Amino acid sequence: MNRRLMLSAALLPLVAACAELDPLFVRDPANLPHPVIFFTEDASTLDDAAKATIREAAATAGRFGDARVNVFGYAGPVGGAAFNRQLSDARAQVVAAELRRNGVASERIFVVPRGPVAFDMAPIESRRVEIRFASPAPRPPQ
Template sequence: MRRRAFALAGLLPAVILAACAADPRELVGQPPRVVFFEVDSVDLDEPAQAVLADAARLARRHPQVPVQVRGYAGPAGGAAFNRELSQRRAQQVADELIKRGVAASRIQVVGRGPVPFDSVPIESRRVEVIIGYP
């Protein structure tokens, strides 16, 4: 009996290492994955789908780290409307990540609302996917 327990104990580190995902250092310095939206829209177009496929692949490689989905909206249309729109955009992205195999329990959805805008309007109509946020 002792001999079998020792043999199993010797396998344990190998099993643990095999079960581990990719090296978490891969996430250091990773920029957020960004999805852009049309005015007053929560629809995910083809470029957004490609970004989310990449984000989901990375998140699945690191199942131990949290994922934050931050939605933003432009300043036009009023603060209350844009807070709700940014939340809906973030939830739409989170739902797509879940469909692509990321556990819902790992995802924090945040609607940031309207963003003061200085340059290109589309930059404010976005959702950021941050994998391994602090």
């Protein structure tokens, strides 16, 4: 696994805990490290580790009640573009459904299937979903 991805996944609970203790620590949820969920080849099912990562992400989303939760799905280049677009969407949808089961409101979740990625990535890095928090869209003046 890519060291940067491992580090960002490992830091998420720490940064989230600091944000809980001091809300001024992280003012913009977009600055949080983004959790990554990895999948086995040609699959879109969640294992226990993935569900735990999603629970932590849902808890973080709960601390930033207005934040958007963008769910980016990826697949590898093997198997054809159409197949991999469907697979990346299926992976993102299963993560979004688990986020909803863990209390994140549907209107805050935005699924973005990215399809196949480049050949130069390690296979495990291409079979992933990233959860990225984003600042809410500005509200129009009333």
